[in-house]
Amino acid sequence: MSALPPESSESEAGDPLGIRYPNTARIWNYHLRGKDNFEPDRKAAAAVNELFRKMGVPSPRDTAVETRHLLQRMVDYMLGQGARQFLDLGSGLPNMANTHQVAQRAAAGARVVYVDIDPMVSSHASALMGGSGVITLQADLREPEQVLGNPQVRQLLDFGQPVGIIFICVLHCLWDKEDPWGVVRQFRDAVVPGSYLALSQMTTETHEQAAQAVFQMTQDLHWNTPLISRSRAEITRFFDGFTLVEPGLVTPAQWRPDLDNPLRDRWGDDVGDDAPALKVVIPEPSQEVDRSTWNLCGIGIKNQP
Numbered sequence: 001m002s003a004l005p006p007e008s009s010e011s012e013a014g015d016p017l018g019i020r021y022p023n024t025a026r027i028w029n030y031h032l033r034g035k036d037n038f039e040p041d042r043k044a045a046a047a048v049n050e051l052f053r054k055m056g057v058p059s060p061r062d063t064a065v066e067t068r069h070l071l072q073r074m075v076d077y078m079l080g081q082g083a084r085q086f087l088d089l090g091s092g093l094p095n096m097a098n099t100h101q102v103a104q105r106a107a108a109g110a111r112v113v114y115v116d117i118d119p120m121v122s123s124h125a126s127a128l129m130g131g132s133g134v135i136t137l138q139a140d141l142r143e144p145e146q147v148l149g150n151p152q153v154r155q156l157l158d159f160g161q162p163v164g165i166i167f168i169c170v171l172h173c174l175w176d177k178e179d180p181w182g183v184v185r186q187f188r189d190a191v192v193p194g195s196y197l198a199l200s201q202m203t204t205e206t207h208e209q210a211a212q213a214v215f216q217m218t219q220d221l222h223w224n225t226p227l228i229s230r231s232r233a234e235i236t237r238f239f240d241g242f243t244l245v246e247p248g249l250v251t252p253a254q255w256r257p258d259l260d261n262p263l264r265d266r267w268g269d270d271v272g273d274d275a276p277a278l279k280v281v282i283p284e285p286s287q288e289v290d291r292s293t294w295n296l297c298g299i300g301i302k303n304q305p
């Protein structure tokens with residue numbers, strides 16, 4: 001799979017809001033039955049759906065739903081290990097039970113920084129996900145200093161204590177040439193041993209031809225980011241300096257499926273005033289599809305020096 005970026009981004013010219021072409025954040029939102037998307041996003045989502053249907057691979061919607069469930073379990077795991085602060089990179093448009101809601105449900109004082117490059121994500125996140133212990137930041141994770149050097153971030157997070165670094169379904173938006181491994185390394189180096197890396201990334205391992213086809217589609221339709229699937233070895237390299245916890249690097253459905261999953265029961269609880277705006281109904285992942293979906297995921301604990 002080619003992993004070189006185009007020389008220039010045609011999508012930026014004369015389209016400051018980036019609504020002329022498909023957008024990864026908004027397509028994800030569409031798959032999750034959100035309303036924050038436009039016609040080009042819906043058309044692109046339909047094209048991918050059709051492509052995957054023809055190739056007989058799990059639908060992007062199933063992958064998106066499964067990923068949201070994974071996020072809940074991973075946050076739950078890190079909380080169980082004592083983590084109380086999280087850096088959610090490429091956090092996406094607000095959806096049901098976001099990181100801070102999962103975290104603060106178990107630990108009221110938990111702190112979360114959401115980072116996304118997308119201006120629409122940033123404005124929606126600021127409007128819907130404010131509150132004590134939460135910051136939303138519009139920043140490019142390819143420049144970690146934008147995040148790590150931000151005074152608000154440094155005020156909220158205590159970098160002398162473990163941090164849960166979350167890269168769920170975002171590193172495949174980076175070209176190899178942009179060195180996503182170096183990006184992860186810079187975040188790793190900013191946190192203390194005992195911190196966590198929770199990561200999920202599209203893989204070539206399960207559906208190689210479809211992975212190539214969807215990559216090509218992102219290029220042909222001028223998506224704002226590529227979708228670059230990677231091999232198990234390439235994904236394992238993200239965990240350099242970390243020790244993977246059990247069950248290692250697996251598909252989302254295989255990652256601790258029995259952990260408490262707040263999406264299963266959350267909405268029967270008293271969830272506070274901000275809940276209605278965030279209440280998007282996400283079903284359980286479909287039982288009928290092949291659950292060996294697109295991503296490999298895992299959590300690593302940062303090693304002692």
Ligand SMILES: C[S@@+](CC[C@H](N)C(=O)[O-])C[C@H]1O[C@@H](n2cnc3c(N)ncnc32)[C@H](O)[C@@H]1O
Pocket residue numbers: 024025028067068071089090091092093115116117118121139140141142167168169170173225
């Ligand atoms: C597929 S969505 C995943 C959202 C969320 N992590 C989830 O799992 O539901 C990928 C997100 O990464 C964001 N993103 C892509 N490239 C980025 C970058 N260089 N810096 C920050 N965010 C980025 C996109 O805007 C989008 O919201």
